[in-house]
Amino acid sequence: MAAIPNPLGGSVAFPTAPPISASQWLNTPMPLALEQLRGRVVVLHAFQMLCPGCVSHGLPQAIEIQRTFDPQTITVIGLHSVFEHHDVMTPAALRVFVHEYRLTFPIAVDQPSETRSLPQTMQAYAMQGTPTLVLIDARGRLRAQHFGAVSDLIVGAEIGRLLAEVEASALRACPASFTAGERPTDGGACSAVDSSRGPLAGVRHRLQAGSYIPPPKPKHLSAMGGA
Amino acid sequence: MAAIPNPLGGSVAFPTAPPISASQWLNTPMPLALEQLRGRVVVLHAFQMLCPGCVSHGLPQAIEIQRTFDPQTITVIGLHSVFEHHDVMTPAALRVFVHEYRLTFPIAVDQPSETRSLPQTMQAYAMQGTPTLVLIDARGRLRAQHFGAVSDLIVGAEIGRLLAEVEASALRACPASFTAGERPTDGGACSAVDSSRGPLAGVRHRLQAGSYIPPPKPKHLSAMGGA
Amino acid sequence: MAAIPNPLGGSVAFPTAPPISASQWLNTPMPLALEQLRGRVVVLHAFQMLCPGCVSHGLPQAIEIQRTFDPQTITVIGLHSVFEHHDVMTPAALRVFVHEYRLTFPIAVDQPSETRSLPQTMQAYAMQGTPTLVLIDARGRLRAQHFGAVSDLIVGAEIGRLLAEVEASALRACPASFTAGERPTDGGACSAVDSSRGPLAGVRHRLQAGSYIPPPKPKHLSAMGGA
Amino acid sequence: MAAIPNPLGGSVAFPTAPPISASQWLNTPMPLALEQLRGRVVVLHAFQMLCPGCVSHGLPQAIEIQRTFDPQTITVIGLHSVFEHHDVMTPAALRVFVHEYRLTFPIAVDQPSETRSLPQTMQAYAMQGTPTLVLIDARGRLRAQHFGAVSDLIVGAEIGRLLAEVEASALRACPASFTAGERPTDGGACSAVDSSRGPLAGVRHRLQAGSYIPPPKPKHLSAMGGA
Numbered sequence: 001m002a003a004i005p006n007p008l009g010g011s012v013a014f015p016t017a018p019p020i021s022a023s024q025w026l027n028t029p030m031p032l033a034l035e036q037l038r039g040r041v042v043v044l045h046a047f048q049m050l051c052p053g054c055v056s057h058g059l060p061q062a063i064e065i066q067r068t069f070d071p072q073t074i075t076v077i078g079l080h081s082v083f084e085h086h087d088v089m090t091p092a093a094l095r096v097f098v099h100e101y102r103l104t105f106p107i108a109v110d111q112p113s114e115t116r117s118l119p120q121t122m123q124a125y126a127m128q129g130t131p132t133l134v135l136i137d138a139r140g141r142l143r144a145q146h147f148g149a150v151s152d153l154i155v156g157a158e159i160g161r162l163l164a165e166v167e168a169s170a171l172r173a174c175p176a177s178f179t180a181g182e183r184p185t186d187g188g189a190c191s192a193v194d195s196s197r198g199p200l201a202g203v204r205h206r207l208q209a210g211s212y213i214p215p216p217k218p219k220h221l222s223a224m225g226g227a
Numbered sequence: 228m229a230a231i232p233n234p235l236g237g238s239v240a241f242p243t244a245p246p247i248s249a250s251q252w253l254n255t256p257m258p259l260a261l262e263q264l265r266g267r268v269v270v271l272h273a274f275q276m277l278c279p280g281c282v283s284h285g286l287p288q289a290i291e292i293q294r295t296f297d298p299q300t301i302t303v304i305g306l307h308s309v310f311e312h313h314d315v316m317t318p319a320a321l322r323v324f325v326h327e328y329r330l331t332f333p334i335a336v337d338q339p340s341e342t343r344s345l346p347q348t349m350q351a352y353a354m355q356g357t358p359t360l361v362l363i364d365a366r367g368r369l370r371a372q373h374f375g376a377v378s379d380l381i382v383g384a385e386i387g388r389l390l391a392e393v394e395a396s397a398l399r400a401c402p403a404s405f406t407a408g409e410r411p412t413d414g415g416a417c418s419a420v421d422s423s424r425g426p427l428a429g430v431r432h433r434l435q436a437g438s439y440i441p442p443p444k445p446k447h448l449s450a451m452g453g454a
Numbered sequence: 455m456a457a458i459p460n461p462l463g464g465s466v467a468f469p470t471a472p473p474i475s476a477s478q479w480l481n482t483p484m485p486l487a488l489e490q491l492r493g494r495v496v497v498l499h500a501f502q503m504l505c506p507g508c509v510s511h512g513l514p515q516a517i518e519i520q521r522t523f524d525p526q527t528i529t530v531i532g533l534h535s536v537f538e539h540h541d542v543m544t545p546a547a548l549r550v551f552v553h554e555y556r557l558t559f560p561i562a563v564d565q566p567s568e569t570r571s572l573p574q575t576m577q578a579y580a581m582q583g584t585p586t587l588v589l590i591d592a593r594g595r596l597r598a599q600h601f602g603a604v605s606d607l608i609v610g611a612e613i614g615r616l617l618a619e620v621e622a623s624a625l626r627a628c629p630a631s632f633t634a635g636e637r638p639t640d641g642g643a644c645s646a647v648d649s650s651r652g653p654l655a656g657v658r659h660r661l662q663a664g665s666y667i668p669p670p671k672p673k674h675l676s677a678m679g680g681a
Numbered sequence: 682m683a684a685i686p687n688p689l690g691g692s693v694a695f696p697t698a699p700p701i702s703a704s705q706w707l708n709t710p711m712p713l714a715l716e717q718l719r720g721r722v723v724v725l726h727a728f729q730m731l732c733p734g735c736v737s738h739g740l741p742q743a744i745e746i747q748r749t750f751d752p753q754t755i756t757v758i759g760l761h762s763v764f765e766h767h768d769v770m771t772p773a774a775l776r777v778f779v780h781e782y783r784l785t786f787p788i789a790v791d792q793p794s795e796t797r798s799l800p801q802t803m804q805a806y807a808m809q810g811t812p813t814l815v816l817i818d819a820r821g822r823l824r825a826q827h828f829g830a831v832s833d834l835i836v837g838a839e840i841g842r843l844l845a846e847v848e849a850s851a852l853r854a855c856p857a858s859f860t861a862g863e864r865p866t867d868g869g870a871c872s873a874v875d876s877s878r879g880p881l882a883g884v885r886h887r888l889q890a891g892s893y894i895p896p897p898k899p900k901h902l903s904a905m906g907g908a
Binding site for chain 4: 607613616
């Protein structure tokens with residue numbers, strides 16, 4: 001359990017994200033552990049392959065997050081949390097699904113429970129169902145958990161906030177001439193994060209200096225909506 | 228021109244956002260000035276009422292931003308920057324458009340230039356056309372400028388980052404017992420920002436303590452995608 | 455007023471579509487009259503340039519109809535029926551709108567009424583507002599009129615039915631060796647309509663004979679959904 | 682093999698649709714045979730439960746067709762034609778899929794072939810893959826077959842044409858006072874089809890007589906686009 005000191009008088013505590021219990025992994029040569037991913041923001045997307053809301057909304061959103069952000073900064077992980085129809089949504093069926101839907105991020109098969117229909121990671125996170133989107137910050141703490149559809153704007157804002165924390169942590173913690181050994185263990189990515197880029201990767205145009213550059217051919221500049 | 232001290236050795240400078248030059252305003256009892264909005268993140272959406280990309284993408288995104296975030300934290304402002312067909316996209320026509328499309332955020336009519344087809348604010352920002360989305364941080368600095376369509380995920384991430392800066396600034400700058408007079412002028416909203424909420428407003432479910440609450444009726448929990 | 459003899463005992467009557475009263479036309483070198491268009495199905499799309507439902511649904515549907523069907527068989531006509539905000543939705547503004555939205559089908563500016571806010575064609579059809587989609591059969595009769603959004607599936611079915619009538623009329627009415635002079639005046643397009651094609655233009659694949667052609671590479675044939 | 686006499690001198694032949702070979706049926710108390718469905722237009726939608734294009738496009742279109750038209754006139758039938766990953770897309774898995782996606786139209790499990798990966802009905806229709814949409818007319822003849830995505834407008838037009846043929850057949854063939862025994866065997870549904878309704882079911886408003894009814898409150902009548 002970690003706590004942020006809060007100068008306003010209180011203290012904000014976020015629980016450490018429970019470990020991922022997996023019976024097997026897809027799309028990765030070796031199992032992943034959240035501890036390895038300190039310094040990165042982790043987007044954990046829990047789904048079931050035959051859950052319509054996962055297929056129509058959750059997984060496309062996970063793919064879009066994976067496409068938009070630098071994977072060294074934002075790591076998307078799928079979690080196949082089967083809590084119903086276990087005999088049909090098997091790991092073999094999941095492999096076909098992953099192949100057909102061209103999912104390329106690492107996917108954990110949530111470890112079945114011996115006594116309950118809910119698998120173990122799903123229980124540890126107290127998930128209510130699928131799809132569930134979980135955000136874990138660079139220090140490994142649970143920061144948001146959404147059951148059902150959540151808009152790209154909200155997820156984006158949450159990711160942006162967590163990225164900013166990574167950068168602020170790097171700016172505050174790292175001396176001007178640091179070595180790998182001096183790097184703080186909680187925030188991490190001092191050298192990896194460029195605070196002038198950060199979550200703004202993907203920005204097509206950024207005004208640099210205030211100097212005025214006359215835009216060419218202003219008559220034809222309005223961006224058209226596609227069909 | 229403001230600069231962030233960068234402990235890594237360099238310095239990141241962002242220009243102050245140019246003022247909005249408006250011939251008139253809609254949806255606000257009095258003109259707005261960016262200086263008034265210090266402490267808030269400003270989303271400035273430049274559009275033309277007969278620009279298809281603005282109508283199909285830019286304005287719906289601006290509306291969605293307005294709906295998603297607390298207006299005291301994120302202020303959406305429209306900017307009607309007419310650079311073509313001036314005789315048709317008049318302020319009177321804009322009023323009808325705003326009424327029919329039910330836009331409720333403040334909208335500035337960009338001040339026409341006497342010598343050029345491009346209006347003055349559009350020139351000051353060196354915009355390339357419409358739609359253009361501009362993000363201004365709580366200290367009044369230009370942080371991002373997009374011409375054309377940009378995804379909700381990217382805009383969300385940028386907004387989240389700027390919100391995190393507001394909160395970090397408040398946390399750092401404000402003493403535990405401060406008064407309004409002691410409030411710093413650059414960051415602002417010490418008392419207004421709840422750092423445990425911030426950009427995560429809209430989150431439906433957040434795991435608090437790690438205690439396990441068994442989800443009811445797990446068989447019917449998968450969220451369905453509606454038609 | 456025309457009537458179809460109904461062997462079941464009744465009779466089905468459809469009114470002749472009222473003429474289009476236009477103050478001017480766009481996208482056509484000369485005014486159109488419905489009488490000229492006998493033998494074709496006419497899709498008349500009434501809109502206002504600042505009507506959100508027209509811009510988001512009605513006009514894209516009209517464009518899609520124009521793209522999908524042979525214009526010699528299905529003729530799409532726009533009707534700019536301004537019944538509010540007359541001073542802003544002028545013909546000059548419409549020209550800019552048509553240019554920006556790249557509309558290429560003929561568009562009539564509905565003739566203003568001297569005494570009422572509703573223009574004359576809109577009155578003649580007793581339209582309730584915009585968007586309104588009107589279908590006129592090859593004999594010039596009113597067959598369907600929709601106010602508001604109507605699905606592509608329903609509009610498609612109505613168009614298909616009217617096209618089938620054109621073809622059936624041609625098949626029944628035209629002798630095996632007819633001349634232009636012998637062509638019936640009500641249905642028309644005997645020679646122009648290929649009953650083995652007709653409304654099925656656009657079909658990508660049609661099974662011809664029953665002979666079996668083994669599909670190549672069956673493992674990779676499933677059509678993928680786009681992003 | 683049936684042929685339409687063509688007064689223009691040729692003859693248009695359409696093959697009889699091959700029978701559906703099914704190992705089992707879902708959503709129906711007893712197996713269906715195309716012969717039973719003479720007099721109705723049949724929409725046969727061939728899919729695989731793990732085919733992305735089927736899930737995102739084909740099945741939603743089939744559901745929309747089922748919702749839009751009278752099932753006594755247009756009968757939608759699903760065909761689960763597994764030609765790959767047979768061990769995963771089993772009938773048991775299909776039952777879960779059908780339950781989760783709330784499909785309610787009858788679905789045939791295409792009879793596996795002993796010697797080939799393609800199932801028997803898929804072979805008989807020479808389908809190239811999934812999704813494939815097949816239209817069968819009221820006389821049981823193959824009229825259209827689409828592999829991949831096809832627009833609602835095109836499918837709608839094809840359905841409308843086939844419905845018109847049903848009605849025309851009924852109008853021509855049935856005497857004013859007929860009995861079931863006198864009913865023609867090729868078209869069938871004389872009494873079932875109301876030629877003044879037919880494919881235009883779903884039309885919200887149809888202008889009846891030409892009399893003018895002044896629309897109430899014209900100022901507020903423009904239909905708004907939804908969110």
